[in-house]
Amino acid sequence: MTRFLMIAAMLLTLGLGAAPMAAAQDAPEAEPRAATGGASTLEDILARQRGEQVDDAYRRLDTGDPDSAAGTVDQLGTLGFASDSEVYRALRYGTADVTVSTSAAAAGVLIQDRGMWWLQFRQGPLLTWGGYGLLGVIGLLAVFYLLRGRIRIDGPVTGEKILRFNSVERFAHWLLAGSFILLGITGLVSLFGRIGLIPLLGKDSYAVLAGASKWVHNNVSWAFMLALVMIFLFWVIENIPNRHDLKWLAKGGGLFSKGVHPPAKKFNAGQKLIFWAVIVLGGSISVSGLSLLFPFELPMFAFTFEKLNAIGVPGWLGMAPFPTELAPHEEMQFAQLWHAIISFVLMAIIIAHIYLGSVGMEGAFDAMGSGEVEKQWAREHHGLWVAELEEKTARKARATPAE
Numbered sequence: 001m002t003r004f005l006m007i008a009a010m011l012l013t014l015g016l017g018a019a020p021m022a023a024a025q026d027a028p029e030a031e032p033r034a035a036t037g038g039a040s041t042l043e044d045i046l047a048r049q050r051g052e053q054v055d056d057a058y059r060r061l062d063t064g065d066p067d068s069a070a071g072t073v074d075q076l077g078t079l080g081f082a083s084d085s086e087v088y089r090a091l092r093y094g095t096a097d098v099t100v101s102t103s104a105a106a107a108g109v110l111i112q113d114r115g116m117w118w119l120q121f122r123q124g125p126l127l128t129w130g131g132y133g134l135l136g137v138i139g140l141l142a143v144f145y146l147l148r149g150r151i152r153i154d155g156p157v158t159g160e161k162i163l164r165f166n167s168v169e170r171f172a173h174w175l176l177a178g179s180f181i182l183l184g185i186t187g188l189v190s191l192f193g194r195i196g197l198i199p200l201l202g203k204d205s206y207a208v209l210a211g212a213s214k215w216v217h218n219n220v221s222w223a224f225m226l227a228l229v230m231i232f233l234f235w236v237i238e239n240i241p242n243r244h245d246l247k248w249l250a251k252g253g254g255l256f257s258k259g260v261h262p263p264a265k266k267f268n269a270g271q272k273l274i275f276w277a278v279i280v281l282g283g284s285i286s287v288s289g290l291s292l293l294f295p296f297e298l299p300m301f302a303f304t305f306e307k308l309n310a311i312g313v314p315g316w317l318g319m320a321p322f323p324t325e326l327a328p329h330e331e332m333q334f335a336q337l338w339h340a341i342i343s344f345v346l347m348a349i350i351i352a353h354i355y356l357g358s359v360g361m362e363g364a365f366d367a368m369g370s371g372e373v374e375k376q377w378a379r380e381h382h383g384l385w386v387a388e389l390e391e392k393t394a395r396k397a398r399a400t401p402a403e
């Protein structure tokens with residue numbers, strides 16, 4: 001009998017307990033805000049953990065009301081117009097009336113809590129996607145080399161040389177190349193330092209390396225920008241697309257088959273793509289780099305987002321409008337991410353360029369080494385350019401009266 005009563009009591013208890021649990025699971029009832037005294041409810045916390053947007057007006061606007069504040073001398077009074085937590089909320093949501101001794105806008109932001117996504121992205125996907133992206137390009141080039149080998153000069157070598165780039169052009173190219181390589185290496189040192197180098201070198205040695213890298217990165221950036229302007233001025237005319245480019249692209253530039261040489265002028269379509277990638281991406285890296293070099297002085301993202309929203313770009317991508325009210329620190333976060341992402345893209349392109357300009361193609365390096373290339377190489381890769389040069393020489397010869 002006792003045992004029966006015990007089992008009945010247990011079943012009853014389980015039944016009573018299970019009913020509200022099931023109800024709670026079927027239709028979770030929103031906890032009234034008043035139940036938490038105006039603070040976050042369990043629903044708010046769970047929604048935030050699920051990554052959903054929670055309207056935080058209940059906290060954002062709860063920053064004290066001087067008119068209804070308890071008198072400062074009353075028992076349990078606020079000792080002022082707002083409690084400490086109300087003041088901190090106002091600081092956190094940027095509504096506090098802050099006066100600081102410097103005039104910089106960033107100094108007035110005492111709490112900026114919208115940086116965690118940036119930190120996590122920088123330490124996570126940016127590193128992994130960027131790192132694997134570069135390794136992927138190197139892997140693809142290795143496969144290309146194994147399948148295609150070095151692209152040789154197909155026809156008989158003439159021993160005749162023609163000037164392709166003069167010394168000023170070569171100087172600008174190597175200034176661009178040297179500075180870009182230094183910027184790439186020092187940039188990667190600062191990005192991969194925490195996960196890749198500190199475990200290897202220890203914190204003290206890394207601190208020295210990081211300091212030196214930062215100095216090199218900040219100062220060499222000027223050489224890169226100067227060289228970028230130089231090559232733009234030198235080569236822009238010859239990089240304007242023309243009708244031969246599509247034919248060149250349709251044949252893959254002859255890169256994938258022996259003996260195929262689609263005609264091209266001074267620069268072929270592949271080189272034009274490299275040129276414009278260097279100008280546009282290099283320009284964008286320079287601008288975002290300047291924004292990082294002069295912190296808070298050159299904010300550009302709120303402005304850019306406003307323009308993109310006006311055109312409707314977020315809608316095309318199925319995204320919510322981009323934020324247009326950014327704290328000065330958020331501007332810096334966006335500038336850092338953009339600078340790093342675009343740099344990874346340009347590094348990947350340049351790795352392929354370095355391969356083709358050196359080991360990948362016989363005769364190519366001379367163009368930037370001595371400046372003079374083998375005529376047969378030029379005929380195969382830039383046939384129309386050679387024809388133009390020959391025509392020019394012939395015209396000159398005709399114009400000069402025979403002595």
Ligand code: HEM
Nearest residue numbers: 176177180181271274275278350354357358364365367368
């Ligand atoms: C060690 C590294 C590099 C090597 C061996 C190299 C080699 C070359 C060669 C041989 C050419 C001339 C191709 C021709 O005659 O048609 C060239 C052109 C060019 N290089 Fe480089 N380069 C290097 C790094 C860079 C870097 C880092 C950049 C930019 C950030 C760059 C940008 C360009 C551009 C825009 C051109 C003209 C377009 C083209 O030919 O693709 N180069 N490079």
